Amino acid sequence: MFSTHLQEYALDKYQGRKKYYSCLWEEIEEALKGCTEEEAILMRFLYGTMPVRDAGEYDFQVFLSYVQHALWLRRNMKWCGELTEDIFIHHVLYYRINSEDISDCRKFFYEQLKDRIQGMSLEEAVIEINYWCAENAVYESTDERTASPMTVFRCGKGRCGEESTFAVTAYRSVGIPARQVYTPRWAHCDDNHAWVEIYLHGKWYFIGACEPEEGLNRGWFTVPANRAILIHSRTFSDFMINSSEECIGKENLLTYYNNTPFYAKTRELTVTVKDQKGQPVKDAFAAVEILNMAEYFPAVTLVTDSKGEAHVSVGLGDVRVRAWKGDTFGEKKVSLKVTAKAELSLECSAGKPDWVTDEWEQAGFSAPEECPMHLGRETQEQKERKARRLKEANQIREQRFVACYDEKLASVYTEEAGMFRTAGENAAEIRAFLTKDENPGRRRMLHSLAVKDYKDLKASILEDHLGCEQGSLNEETYEKYLLCPRISKEELTPYRSFIRAYFKENEKERFGKNPEQIWKYIKDTIHYDTEVDYSTICATPIGCLKMKQGNSLAQKILFAAICRSLNIPARLNSVTLAPEYLKEGVFTIPEGFAEGQKAKDIAKEDAASLILKVKDKSKWNYFQTWTIGKLEGVHFDTLNYEGVSFEDNALELVLEPGVYRLITSMRMPNGDQHTSQRVFCLEHGEQKSIEMTLWESEAKDMLVNYSLNDFPVQDNTGKEYMVSELVTENAVILAFLGVGEEPTEHVLNELLASASHWKETAARMVMVLREPGELKNATLRRVLESLSGVELFFDEQRSCERAAAKMHVDADKLPVLILIQKELVGIYACAGYNVGSVELMLKLLEQ
Known part of the structure; x- marks a missing residue:
């Protein structure tokens, strides 16, 4: 039987939803009469905490299937029966993991896994389940709609948010508590990532979803994670908030927990918000924003206390803190490497734009430096076993x-x-x-x-x-x-x-x-x-x-x-x-619609024309090197001009009158960014022209000069070539890939996205695979079909390790990309997960 606290919590939350469920209330009440007492408690908990839209989208029986399976696990799986009530409720029972479509799937996953983990210890089962996940799903870059776990199973592919939802479902289906952990934006590259934490013997451990390792707290993302500003997890209710983890507040239904200190070096940031008279402002909002994809993304939003203060532990990089209450706001850049305090004054408002300068302002944004937190290394035996089992998993899936x-x-x-x-x-x-x-x-x-x-x-x-x-x-x-x-x-x-x-x-x-x-x-x-x-x-x-x-x-x-x-x-x-x-x-x-309008639909006499001028249109990619946002209330909402291009080095945007912000950003090889921003007003009927500025570094500031030893590679017939034979007058990208693994899939997708730039640059790549079976990879095949100048070889003598060591990057973190000149001089290298690395290398080749 469940505790009195849970029963009372579930009933209170459920009854509080009656006004929202008016069209379903009698139907739900009637269905509850057919439930056991334990089932009814958990069904009330779900109906009392779920997003209201879910109640209108899915039948009672779908939710009941989750409840019945969770109760069966509680009675029949020893490790599940020993869980505390809150861990069981949040991380075994709960049906929703993120924004996926919901279906009755837990029993299906259990049936796939039950025999496979029979007789295993909890640790062994965790590792074995992830191998099963790898046999059934692999990374693929897709749109932001989150496919359901059953969809991922049926198609065998998904992006990181889908892979992690899939893996969490697998673990929960056998009674192992699991949750999705998420960095909303990286600080060192333009992307985000999600992975999995599983709960064993009273502690959380991390794993890569569908990316099995021969141990816990390992994954390719450990280095990126120790450079993160914020990493969090969530629950769909505040039932028994875990005091051992930093709760960073609620957003609508969700309660967020700060997991950053487990992955990265952090310090507690104190944000103090004051009004124009210097008095502290209670219940103001304060967002910690990360510069990513040429926009400021609110990674976490806090609420100030009676002292006007809010606190959060974040990684040691540069952020922008934005605070607001009512119709006033303020913002400033904060470097966590230098200070742990940020004081903001609410002096700006949309109604009185005297704070708008209409001038370019430059700032550097530093990403946190590497500070490894989880240093466990694989033994040679573990490496070989993982390689063998991953190869088998890929074959089974394919x-x-x-x-x-x-x-x-x-x-x-x-x-x-x-x-x-x-x-x-x-x-x-x-x-x-x-x-x-x-x-x-x-x-x-x-x-x-x-x-x-x-x-x-x-x-x-x-x-x-x-x-x-x-x-x-x-x-x-x-x-x-x-x-x-x-x-x-x-x-x-x-x-x-x-x-x-x-x-x-x-x-x-x-x-x-x-x-x-x-x-x-x-x-x-x-x-x-x-x-x-x-x-x-x-x-x-x-x-x-x-x-x-x-x-x-x-x-x-x-x-x-x-x-x-x-x-x-x-x-x-x-x-x-x-x-x-x-x-x-x-x-x-429609006339009654109050939000922004598309340019051509704005009345001609009301429209404002903004002409953006650039010197080199090839450098300007939306959501990479620039964005434009419109001030709506106290927030700048980024407009979606993805795919738009400059014609004759100019671009005209027809916009509503208002306050706008242009942001331009250039990412450095070490992950830092140079940014320029310009806030300006557009009046009714105004025609305005702005010269875009991009704060770039010289190529010499990005490059190194390391001599590599010559080494052999083999083509698909077994013929051997020395790398020095393949590097002629022009620089070449030497790419050691881990085909089928998520970081390499990102690079392959970047190559496809950069196909036109690749052709313009006449780039060459010496692509080195681990074994011929990798040629079956669908993304790799598309790259080979789409890009010229790519030559395929294999590395039978572990030359990647020696080349990576010379370039001071980690050979274990594929892909390893090296920009190499004649006489085998390495001038730039990166390893692992570095979004934007292809475009960066193409720019270095041009320079």
Whole structure:
């Protein structure tokens, strides 16, 4: 039986949701009558703490499956029965890990693993389960929508957030407490990362998800992690907050815990917030922001106490601290290597922009230095066993998905062959939809979807969206903004039939004649309470209508969904995410929508024109070297101009009047950044021109000069070459890869993304693999097909270790990239996880 504290907590939280669950309350209460006492306690706990949108998206039986399986584990798995109540509740029972789609999957994972770990110790089981994870999933760079653990199993691939969700599910399914740990942004490179912690004998240990090691507290990310500003974990309630970990506050439903001190050297930052009179401000917000992807990302947001203070332990790098209350704010750069205090004054406001300088301001941002916290080294025996087992895992995974691919079907549907490969076991759903009849809309709909959709789409859901009329619409408008069931990053649902049945005929007629009424209906009917939801996920159109609850993005998606259901083309603007519908051939924002508008939809007399001028357009990549944000209230919201390019070294943006901030950033090889920012105002009808500035270092400041000893490599026929034979007049990138491992996958994906720059530079790469089996890797094959100047070799004599030692980088942290000149002079090198390394080397080659 569970404690009185848990029973009372669960009941209190559950009863507090009654007003939100009004449409489901009787149904839930009736279902609870069929539960045992223990099941009812845990079901009330889940319904009382889950994001409200989940109650509207998933059936009672889905949640009950998690409860029943967790209770079975509690009774039958010795290690689970010994857990404290809070660890069991948060890290075995709880169904949600991050923002993944939820399905009844725990028993499935248990069945896959139970025999495999039979008779093992807890430590042995942890390691063995991660080998199973590696047999079934490998890293792949994908979009930000988090696929479910079952989707990852069926397609065999996922980004780090999906791999870690997959692995946590595997551990929880056998009663081993596990959680996802996350750095929202690295300080030394432009990316983030998620991995797994498992709880053994009263302590947390880390592992790389689907990246097994022969011991705990090991992983390729240990060095990046000891350079982190912030690493955190989360629970979906504040039940029995663990006092042994630093609780860094709540955000909506979530309670966050600071895990940084376990991975990196830290100090406690004290932020003091004062008003313009110098008095402390209570209940002000203070965000610690990391410069990453040319924007300031709020890694953690704190609330000040009666002294106007807030405290948090963070890594020893440079951050920007931003504080606000009401409509005033203040901000400043803080170097944690120098000081542990930051005092801010709330002197700025959007309504009185006298603080806007309209001048470029430069600042350097230092990343924390390496300070290893977990120094355990593999023995040679462990290295060899891991290499052998990983090779076996890759073969098992690849063989399973080769068997999924239907060559005969792909030969008939040649344009869809790539979809079948991506889908893995989900290819059966694509086949069922595609081959049902000769309706040409089937192919058109499939090609309108995001790549990830092929992994988890359902034929029955796509069927729901086929009944559209093209009329006089052009192909692009019809396929992208009417036929396509995907609007943003939401889960795909059969919303068209639901919406058509949900509204009365007179309502649908009114909406069809005047789509402005759709937005009015949404604003009048759909509400959002941040305290009972999780901002990272949004309700689907069906869930939004059922629960009358949905965040800002969910409401915009609902607008587009209702429009499309009524045969009105609609979309979310790619830059501002504003809802738009087609009116007289032009995508138009509903009049009642209060947020930013797309440039061309702003009235000509109100628009402001901003012309950005550059000297070398090749240096300007959005979310890498520059961004622009608009001040909304007390925050700068970064606009999404990803993919935009400068023509003739200039770019015109047509924007709403307001206060804007340009940020430019250049990342140094050591992870530090040089940044420039400019805050300026745009008035109604103003035309403004700004010369962009990028604070760059000279190549000589980035380069070293180390002589390497010559060494042999072998081509795929076994013929031997000395590296000195392969390096001629021009510098060459020597790349020792760990194909199939996440850091190398990042580099391969960067090579694909930099294909045009690679061609312009006429770059050459001597790519050195560990063994021929790595040639089967799909990402590597795409690189070899897409890029010229890449020569393949193998390293049979462990030359990587000697070359890396000469360049003072770690040979164990593949990939090892070395920029090498004739006479074998190494001028730059990096090892392991260094996002942006390809572009940096191309720039060094140019210089």
